[in-house]
Amino acid sequence: MQPALSIKNLRKIYDNQFEALKGIDLDVAKGDFFALLGPNGAGKSTTIGIICSLVRKTEGVVTIFGHDIDKDFSIAKQFVGVVPQEFNFNQFEKPIEILVAQAGYYGIKANIALERAEKYLKQLGLWERRNEISRTLSGGMKRRLMIARALIHEPQLLVLDEPTAGVDIELRRSMWEFLKEINDQGTTIILTTHYLEEAESLCRNIAIIDHGSIVKNTSMKTLLKQLDRETFILDVREELTECPILEGYLLTLVDGHSIEVDVTKGQSMNEIFIELSLQNIHVISMRNKANRLEELFFDMVEKNLIDAAGGQADE
Amino acid sequence: MNSNQKWIAFDTILRREIRRFLRIWPQTLLPPIITIVLYFVIFGQLIGSRIGTMSGLPYIQFVAPGLIMMSVITNSYSNVVSSFFGSKFQRNIEELLVSPTPNWIILLGYVAGGMSRGLGVGFIVTLLSLYFADFSIHSLPVTIAIVLMTSLMFSLAGLINAIFAANFDDISIIPTFVLTPLTYLGGVFYSIDLLSEFWRNLSMINPVLYMVNAFRYGIAGITDINIVWAFSMVGLFSVLLFFLALRLLETGSRLRS
Numbered sequence: 001m002q003p004a005l006s007i008k009n010l011r012k013i014y015d016n017q018f019e020a021l022k023g024i025d026l027d028v029a030k031g032d033f034f035a036l037l038g039p040n041g042a043g044k045s046t047t048i049g050i051i052c053s054l055v056r057k058t059e060g061v062v063t064i065f066g067h068d069i070d071k072d073f074s075i076a077k078q079f080v081g082v083v084p085q086e087f088n089f090n091q092f093e094k095p096i097e098i099l100v101a102q103a104g105y106y107g108i109k110a111n112i113a114l115e116r117a118e119k120y121l122k123q124l125g126l127w128e129r130r131n132e133i134s135r136t137l138s139g140g141m142k143r144r145l146m147i148a149r150a151l152i153h154e155p156q157l158l159v160l161d162e163p164t165a166g167v168d169i170e171l172r173r174s175m176w177e178f179l180k181e182i183n184d185q186g187t188t189i190i191l192t193t194h195y196l197e198e199a200e201s202l203c204r205n206i207a208i209i210d211h212g213s214i215v216k217n218t219s220m221k222t223l224l225k226q227l228d229r230e231t232f233i234l235d236v237r238e239e240l241t242e243c244p245i246l247e248g249y250l251l252t253l254v255d256g257h258s259i260e261v262d263v264t265k266g267q268s269m270n271e272i273f274i275e276l277s278l279q280n281i282h283v284i285s286m287r288n289k290a291n292r293l294e295e296l297f298f299d300m301v302e303k304n305l306i307d308a309a310g311g312q313a314d315e
Numbered sequence: 316m317n318s319n320q321k322w323i324a325f326d327t328i329l330r331r332e333i334r335r336f337l338r339i340w341p342q343t344l345l346p347p348i349i350t351i352v353l354y355f356v357i358f359g360q361l362i363g364s365r366i367g368t369m370s371g372l373p374y375i376q377f378v379a380p381g382l383i384m385m386s387v388i389t390n391s392y393s394n395v396v397s398s399f400f401g402s403k404f405q406r407n408i409e410e411l412l413v414s415p416t417p418n419w420i421i422l423l424g425y426v427a428g429g430m431s432r433g434l435g436v437g438f439i440v441t442l443l444s445l446y447f448a449d450f451s452i453h454s455l456p457v458t459i460a461i462v463l464m465t466s467l468m469f470s471l472a473g474l475i476n477a478i479f480a481a482n483f484d485d486i487s488i489i490p491t492f493v494l495t496p497l498t499y500l501g502g503v504f505y506s507i508d509l510l511s512e513f514w515r516n517l518s519m520i521n522p523v524l525y526m527v528n529a530f531r532y533g534i535a536g537i538t539d540i541n542i543v544w545a546f547s548m549v550g551l552f553s554v555l556l557f558f559l560a561l562r563l564l565e566t567g568s569r570l571r572s
Binding site for chain 1: 316317323324326328334401406410411414571
């Protein structure tokens with residue numbers, strides 16, 4: 001099946017000779033919810049910038065639903081909606097004006113644009129504020145306004161560059177629901193985020209980019225299976241004065257009622273509960289110390305940093 | 316995009332531009348009107364009454380076409396330069412750059428916006444000038460054609476300035492150090508026949524001189540220079556600036572990283 005996005009040997013060297021992308025290849029399937037992760041400066045925003053024509057590529061081919069962004073730019077652009085990392089709308093205009101104008105740039109008639117603007121502003125909880133100057137909106141509202149603007153021409157591929165940055169958890173979760181909904185309706189979504197919990201809960205496939213190269217490109221399930229160690233926090237009923245000792249497990253006392261335990265692949269949580277129970281310690285709840293994807297992500301990215309530092313030291 | 320969609324995109328940019336300068340009318344429409352009224356009062360009535368005639372016309376009738384043209388030039392230019400640079404600064408120009416709107420439509424939209432303000436202010440100033448000076452139109456086609464071409468040319472120049480500008484200083488340097496001297500030395504307030512041969516010849520490289528004189532010919536029927544030559548110069552500059560502006564948009568220079 002034709003991918004929603006296909007990137008072949010994409011390179012970007014900026015005017016200051018910084019090589020932001022070192023020939024990446026990436027395919028995103030139609031209908032996918034895809035995470036593009038990486039540390040700051042890894043090349044995520046450059047990739048997104050090239051997809052939506054804000055950054056000029058040095059080399060490579062990018063096609064959107066089979067349309068080359070150079071040769072068929074007019075058609076290719078109709079397929080893409082983009083929500084950038086930073087606010088990039090005229091803060092002196094009203095939300096309704098911003099949406100109708102954006103629709104106009106895609107050749108959509110004003111009456112249809114108004115209908116769609118109403119639909120998306122209502123869905124994103126901005127309808128009541130449609131006639132207020134955008135500058136007066138809260139940060140979360142501005143982010144939602146950019147999502148509405150990206151959807152106004154009903155693109156089949158929606159690219160979101162850290163859409164929930166600086167958004168409170170309640171609003172973030174409502175945005176997740178909204179994004180899941182439009183993905184269920186068939187829109188392919190590419191998401192970059194620093195909230196790895198967000199990527200884990202929303203995305204089916206993932207690519208990790210670091211120093212301009214793709215270091216991992218797989219399904220979320222496959223990636224999470226690679227996790228060979230997880231750290232859990234166990235909350236216990238009894239007050240502990242010293243850390244219990246379990247053979248084969250590394251335990252650390254966090255506070256009087258919490259223990260931290262490292263569990264490697266093949267080890268069993270049941271065994272831990274039984275052993276603790278034998279020591280008259282009863283676990284009342286447990287949670288991951290960190291998000292699973294976060295642990296993997298740091299393993300990969302930190303490993304690269306250590307390799308790079310080692311390489312430089314050798315030189 | 317088909318031609319209907321392109322028209323919608325053009326219409327959207329133009330409406331947005333018109334809405335912008337109407338929304339901030341105390342900054343865009345009021346100052347040129349006050350400035351021109353002061354010019355008429357000071358140069359036209361107070362000083363002009365002592366000057367007598369210039370090229371056979373009462374001084375106020377001589378300066379009126381130049382003052383109208385000056386407001387068309389400055390408003391056409393400053394509308395595009397401030398609006399386009401403002402869009403670059405706030406990054407909302409990206410709304411257009413990510414869209415399928417062709418670059419030539421973006422160019423035409425902004426230029427049409429600049430012309431709307433330039434011609435709108437020019438029209439208001441013309442009405443005001445009727446209060447201070449009596450004049451009839453000598454040639455309506457020449458008057459309309461030269462005012463349209465002048466507004467077009469300076470809107471294009473404003474767009475190029477905005478594309479190159481990296482900060483707010485860059486959008487005031489050209490109007491202050493280039494546009495204002497060209498306008499003041501472009502025969503608005505005097506006939507170049509008053510100048511010595513050297514300064515008269517030097518004035519001939521000033522494009523504003525051609526526009527002001529062609530416009531004065533359209534209104535009063537007098538000119539310091541050949542009208543055909545004036546139209547040719549303005550036409551040539553407009554074509555050159557159009558293709559330069561289009562080229563800058565096509566290459567994404569200073570717009571796309």
